[in-house]
Amino acid sequence: MYNISRILGGAAIALAAFAGALSSAHAAPRTDFKVCTSIYAGWMPWGEAQAQGILAKWGKKYGITINAVQLNDYVESINQYTAGKFDGCTMTNMDALTIPAAGGVDSTALIVGDYSNGNDGIVLKGKNKKLADIKGQSVQLVEFSVSHYLLARALETAGLRERDVKVVNTSDADITAAFATPAVTSTVTWNPMLSSIAASPDVSLVYTSKQLPGEIMDLMVVNTKTLQENPAFGKALTGAWYEMMAIMSAKDERATRALTAMGKASGTDLAGFQAQLAATAMFYQPKAALEFATKKELPGIMGRIAKFSFDHGILGPNVKSADGIGIAFDGNVVIGDKKNVKLRFDPAYMKMAADGKL
Template identity: 35%
Template sequence: MRIKRSIGGAVMALTALLATAQGEPLKIAYSDWPGWVAWEIGIQKGWFKEAGVEVEFAWMDYVESMDAYVAGKVDAVTMTNGDALVTGGTGKPSVGIIINDFSNGNDMIVGAPGIESFKDLKGKKVGVEEGFVCHLLLLKGLEVNGMKPEDITVVNTPTNETPQVLEAKAVDAIGAWQPNSGQALKAVPGAKPLFTSADAPGIIYDLLYVSGESLEKNKEEWGKVVGVWYKIVDFIKDEENLDEALEILSARVSLKPEEYEPFFKGTYILSLDEALEKWKEADGLGSVYGSSKLVDDFNVKFEVYDKSLDVTKYLDPSFTKAYAESKK
């Protein structure tokens, strides 16, 4: 049932419309990942209008959202830091202005029954989509466990088909992210996670990426979007709001709150202070720059694109830093 807006709400809506009267609303494509579904809180609560910025969110499948961005149908898209390099190296560059989260267990290498540890994969087949983030996670698992890529056989498998190939016993393990990893664990009794993104925090960062053209034209408006994001983060981080947050997030993906909660917990949404730390330029997974350099090396090695990219051109911490300064 539609709730009647108050006079104050109408005034806020009018303010937002006037603020963007000179141009089109900002268009953001977002998809089914907890750190991105979180935008729904700001949408449902009217916080964008309250901030004086008009934003249109387009809900899409992940790959479709990137295609829409490359085609110029939206101004911004939610992507992993690795996939942002792929879209830039093969199509349209973008600039990350918000680090929403890092994967904290939702991306997994799942072993079939009888595979008790990662090292048991030696000489086995692993179904994973080559060139995607779970392939990178698999390589990291090999490194951590003192193994080499030659110790396993990679079977190139679309991520959404990995639960079926594990159930069919066509492979001994799969690499997938939620909800596919969870589906595999449900479909195959005795299957277990062998290595997850929680074992390599920072290997997969999730960001909001904006086109350079839109950033140049709408810098003030994107700054307001950053402010709304951290209002969402503050809401989520308050334990008193957890039930309401899960209600909003789960409704977006047609699940019950209790079904959605494990997905939410497998995603580490960054506070403002934590994000500022990740924005510092450094090597290693503790920095979005170091993580992106690792992915860039991976993309070149597996011929996703031809030569290394300058990852610094794909990242802009200035919006987060400016917001932090405004809060002092």
């Protein structure tokens, strides 16, 4: 098909295109899918679902296979999803907007797994420090991520602006080691890195996401077109997730084994992982997730994040305003450009789980 325009006439091209479209329309549904995830308390259940065969079990129920792949660099995992190498990926609500959606990839928040309730924070070197002490410092963080958003929101509360600090972009894979160097005096990060850094001697945890309840959400995001063409993919993913949630919240020996395994996989032990979960507002029941995903405040939260993202130039050069990308919610509510919807909070599969219809 290379350079076909030099070989075929216009009519032949049109015929070939029609035949291709017809073939595509009647193509058999896909049966193999891949999702990626990274190290974070709210996302570790995906790796455990893979290890326990729960993803395989739900895939078999719907005649498909799903593999969950852990990537250690968070931003790189989203980049690979955006590039089409994965059908789904774990990410925050802000990063879903600023990377795949801003990159033109129509994406759906299939599952709202939790929101950060202390899992993200700002740490300064020195005892008894306050947030205001960050003024004039260089702050290491993953630039343009939720850490950057958390910093901006925190600075507002202290009567400061971003120009009062210097942001130093640092990969999440390097952030703990960087903070251990004498030159670095402040950082913004998430667990498990946050717990490790905050446990260091002579430091102060001066602000956390607990002060922004519900604003930093942790999602399983999937390609909208893939989901629409393969609803079995959405059903299997959702079913596997809530089976893992039931295991984790059972408070029995199986739960302990699963939590211990997730802690080890994230570089800590059972107690450390439980501490991270304590700072995570997990939606163990699909009904709770459904209630959160359909609440009336959600469009306002995303509107605030869209404004932050536009103001920082991270929606791309083609987006001319904070409303340039459409974001859809339950009840046919859309904020932003209705002709350019690229991020969808679709509660349909969570509702299936809540209604026992998976």
